[in-house]
Amino acid sequence: MSQLELLSDSRCFGGSQRRYRHQARELGCSMVFGVFLPPAALDGEVVPALYWLSGLTCTDENFSQKAGAQRRAAELGLALVMPDTSPRGAAVPDDPEGSWDFGHGAGFYVDAGAAPWASHYRMHSYVVEELPRCVEAALPLNGRRSISGHSMGGHGALVAALRHPGRYRAVSAFAPIASPSRCPWGQKALGHLLGPEDEGWQQWDATGLLAAGRLAWGSAEAGGAPLPILVDQGTADPFLDTQLHPQALAAAAAAAGQPLTLRLQEGYDHSYFCIASFIDDHLEHHAQALLG
Numbered sequence: 001m002s003q004l005e006l007l008s009d010s011r012c013f014g015g016s017q018r019r020y021r022h023q024a025r026e027l028g029c030s031m032v033f034g035v036f037l038p039p040a041a042l043d044g045e046v047v048p049a050l051y052w053l054s055g056l057t058c059t060d061e062n063f064s065q066k067a068g069a070q071r072r073a074a075e076l077g078l079a080l081v082m083p084d085t086s087p088r089g090a091a092v093p094d095d096p097e098g099s100w101d102f103g104h105g106a107g108f109y110v111d112a113g114a115a116p117w118a119s120h121y122r123m124h125s126y127v128v129e130e131l132p133r134c135v136e137a138a139l140p141l142n143g144r145r146s147i148s149g150h151s152m153g154g155h156g157a158l159v160a161a162l163r164h165p166g167r168y169r170a171v172s173a174f175a176p177i178a179s180p181s182r183c184p185w186g187q188k189a190l191g192h193l194l195g196p197e198d199e200g201w202q203q204w205d206a207t208g209l210l211a212a213g214r215l216a217w218g219s220a221e222a223g224g225a226p227l228p229i230l231v232d233q234g235t236a237d238p239f240l241d242t243q244l245h246p247q248a249l250a251a252a253a254a255a256a257g258q259p260l261t262l263r264l265q266e267g268y269d270h271s272y273f274c275i276a277s278f279i280d281d282h283l284e285h286h287a288q289a290l291l292g
């Protein structure tokens with residue numbers, strides 16, 4: 001178990017907004033992540049945690065600084081865990097073209113199988129297994145988890161819930177890359193991380209997983225039914241038609257019997273202004289399952 005090094009701790013809505021650094025075994029580098037602990041966790045209670053996965057170009061700080069999630073999370077008694085978006089450091093290979101849509105800041109939350117990426121780019125196992133193990137051992141968390149995210153992080157959250165039945169009590173996404181195998185961002189990233197397109201890509205594609213009959217199952221303790229998925233998508237998002245494909249996700253969910261609510265938010269774009277506008281609905285969606 002790696003040690004957590006506390007980098008900062010700021011009082012926020014009666015709770016505590018922190019940054020930690022630790023050595024991530026899955027990624028072979030040191031990683032910084034954010035945690036918000038609600039007041040209840042500072043008063044001796046153990047609380048559930050919502051894991052938030054950010055999008056392309058983000059660090060652990062975009063969500064903590066721009067979404068405004070802490071106020072409602074404090075009231076509900078939810079912790080927020082906010083990892084970075086890729087492995088980092090001079091030893092970690094980056095996009096050979098030096099662009100922002102792959103590599104550092106854009107790890108795509110998969111476990112890479114192809115050289116030279118495979119030894120560091122294991123963000124899926126990091127987010128699903130190593131990070132929860134570390135934070136739940138060190139902080140007042142009760143092991144109840146849910147997952148959400150934005151864009152690349154929305155893809156990561158959906159895939160995590162679909163691939164790990166029983167691990168999460170709720171799942172949601174903002175403007176997810178809902179079918180990476182059919183969009184330029186995803187094709188570039190999966191091509192590097194997994195190799196040429198084949199069956200394997202569909203294991204990392206939320207729409208492909210649903211089409212193969214994989215549902216986002218809840219925990220046996222919580223009744224074991226498929227989790228209702230909440231998706232918000234702005235209609236003025238410049239990436240909607242080329243990169244995101246939420247309708248394909250909704251169609252695959254309907255065909256598979258996976259409950260999914262796709263809310264098209266008129267006039268909203270791809271930014272954190274959209275996330276800030278609807279984050280309270282997502283926090284309540286998660287709290288209902290985590291606290292019930």
Ligand SMILES: N[C@@H](CCC(=O)N[C@@H](CS)C(=O)NCC(=O)O)C(=O)O
Nearest residue numbers: 055056057058062151152270271272
């Ligand atoms: N090149 C733009 C486009 C990438 C983009 O829109 N990233 C989204 C996620 S896919 C984001 O969250 N950007 C950071 C922010 O808005 O704080 C950027 O650098 O932000």
